[in-house]
Amino acid sequence: MPAERRIIFEHIDQPGYTPDLDCYVRHGGYAALRKAVACKPEDLVSEVKRSGLRGRGGAGFPCGVKWTLLDRRSGKPIYLIVNADESEPGTFKDRYIIHQDPHQLIEGIMITCFANTVKQAYIYIRGEFPEGAKILERAIAEARAAGLAGPNILGTGYSCEIYVHRGAGAYICGEETGLIESLEGKRPYPRIKPPYFPAVLGLYQCPTIVNNVETLCHVKHIVSMGGDAFARIGTPNNTGTRIFCVSGQVQRPGTYEFEVGKITMGQLLYEVCGGPLPGRKFKAVIPGGSSAKVLRFGEHYKGKRRAGAEMVDYDWALEDVPLDFDSLALVGSMGGSGGVIVMDDSASMVEALGNLNAFYAHESCGQCTPCREGSLWMKRITARMVSGEGRAEDGELLKSVADQIAGRTICAFGEACAWPTQSFVQKFAAEFRGYPEARKSAGPSAAPLV
């Protein structure tokens, strides 16, 4: 069994570890910031680029590249936004960091701000995390009092303020341009890209970095160990560790930190998480948060992939798929936010999809026609199927509706709400066709869907 490699989660759930500054400093905290402020900002950026760190929020975009895309010649202030909206269903890692180790995040923020000459950073935390917001406020106050944030940080003359901004409970506020609109006090309608790339026209039309909580924590460790050392963790192009949030029908759900690509789906689910519940078999898994395409146990994936400089053949069962960004993309899904949602043979894929569709219909911001109308339509179809009024052709209709959404909207919510339907229907076509008949003979549904 591959061993966990706890970097971000080093102190999480450790007895006696508290979220206050003293405890953090006792464990070596803020040494990386002291090291960073002695460096030139541009050297820190190249260090992060060398580390190969990819964003842990969902898209997996290289963090250092994101920073170099900033428009530094506009003369406008540069903002950092910490995306702590953690709203992708199946994802619950950032909350652990915020609750148990807030100073790790603050240290990552301050290093990132220093590296990018940012004077103001905003932590956009989801509305459902009131406790997290309080903890962060407390931690920021402590850091300010100790000269680790706010004016004249560590006596260097460099100043940077961090503000906590609570969302009001909307999934779309995790989309970076929707988040920016919300932070500006407006409805979180995602912006059209181009021209509104945050690196150029972000918060208040100024260049802006938007990074996930986990990503920023990694920055701290990159500065501590050096970019090259970080790049040796994990696998090429998929460096470092990442936190997998395993939920659903599995023996030991929870958060696990592994080197990226050094563990397979089978190892994670059977060895680390103890396999299926007694008497059950795994049926399907969503590997990267609810919008990632579902993978079916029994599937095989074949093809050629890049390994370093050369191309090699791969022939994987689902259990063999390494959990890294590139491999999960190869098998038609994504690493996303690291939320691994497991379904066993007791789960109805129609009902599971009905649950997801209800979520997406509720969370569509309503800006673009296809997503606004399509997400609700898909919800209504699956709800009707679950209520016993399904038709054998509903699966195809669902898929066709989803096909009319993906790729045709302003933001990636279009894909996020279409991918579950597309993949569920495609991979479980027979179940969708047979569900209406089976549902009739099963009698009234035990629990109504959301």
Added chain:
Amino acid sequence: MIAPIKPDLVTVNVDGREIAVPKGTNMIEAARLAGVDVPHFCYHPKLTVSGNCRMCLVETGVPAVDPATKAPVIDPGTGRQKINWSPRPAIACATNASPGLHIRTTTPLVKDCREGVMEFLLVNHPLDCPICDQAGECKLQEQATGYGRGTSRYIEEKNVKPKRTQLGSRVTLDDERCILCSRCIRFCREIAHDDVLGFVDRGSHSTLTCYPGRSLENNYSLNTVDICPVGALTSTDFRFKMRVWFLKQTDSIDTESSAGVNTVVWSREGVIHRITPRRNDEVNDTWMADSGRIAYKAVRSEGRLTAARVAGRDGSTGEALAAAAELFREGGVAVVGSGRSSVEEQFLTRRLAESLKARAWLVSRVGQSDKLLVSADRNPNVRGALVTGLVGELPQKTLGELSAAIDSGAVRTVVSVGEDLLCAGISLVQLGRVKVVYLGTHRDATSEAARIVLPALTVFEKAGSFVNQQFRIQKFAAAVPGPAGVQDDLETLSALIRAAGGPDLPSAVGPLWAVMAPQVPALGAVQHGTIPATGLLLDSSPWAGLPFVEGESLHHKPAR
């Protein structure tokens, strides 16, 4: 005339056709220039791009270049530069013309995108077109026919939303019909500068509403009705009164101020039902004030003058003209012209004054400018009076000199072309001392006191032209016939000229222009027939020094 500044042109390719367009033109407009219609709902040429309806999705491609050498990659098959087509469709409204940009609007992907968007827009739409007031001018109806699948796969329940919300005193909203394009929201924010509309709730349950405690009361609220692509926003005045396909459209000009807003007058069988703005990118874009839309109500209002009167008794026009001729022979006549008369009427008024060897006066109407389309000068045609030589200077609010001349007995007869003298500073006592010849549309103090009344037509019942604050001459046409027995104002004026012993001048617009233009230097070589629908700028230099009352407004910067 100043030559327009030539913008940077870039060549783009629309469905295989190359066309040069100004750099930065969005691809809906570029395609339009190439003769290709890209359907859309939320895009409006005078508002910011919102990109939400997704109807204008097209395929885009850019010329391929070698990443290393930057040299063009040539397609061996065609010998032309290869085009890298994006696998993802893009919205034409937010895609700006760049050199070599290619778009395709007829591919299976584009067709599928349009069918998808149409289907989505209709799943929660009431589909009760036969009882919808927008039928006949509904973009949803038109584009469903043009680009939809024609059948529905939707068997679920539809959304239920408020059916008749009064957003303001003039605008009624049916939320179920709303397609959430946000044009009205953007209009209020960007043009009317009255940010009162917004959406509440989210997803398909999003609902258009006013901000709490606010209502849509600004003087431009009805533009939201004009730009609403569906039957969601309707004019409380017009809704369910008339089917639009029964209405005749006549080009006209708003007379409420010197802005000269271009309008369309919608009428049926001699009755006007509404007035809407007509696009003129140099004057009013696509907008007009609500206040100008009710002007037609004067046509059939109480107190309309429909018969000639002589000394308090109804008479024929002939009798009235004969009585006028008699008065004119007594001398001591003054003429009060109007900044609300057309250029043609003002020219004849000038000729009348000349024939009578009388001085002509003009009355000003000045209000507050709204800095948009209601200018400070509430006369539509003061500049016409300058251009035609009726007066040489700007009008005053009260006719002080005329008043003195009446008191001194120098003026014994006043011809008023549509001006209520009481409002122009002439007192009732003075009105009793002079004999008034009055051309008017409605009963007022002057018509009551007048010796001779000649009924006149409203702007909707006659043709002519006005010169707006930019010195732009703009034509208007007769939308409806005048009341029975009321002759055209030009006819009345030319008859009065003859009664004054003046020449026999034409009384139809066309022939009159042949006489007028050579006598009016600013018109120069302008012919009535060749004035375009959007008007023609005249040389304003002779009046450059006058202290016009208008300030800065949409498309107007006063020369100071």
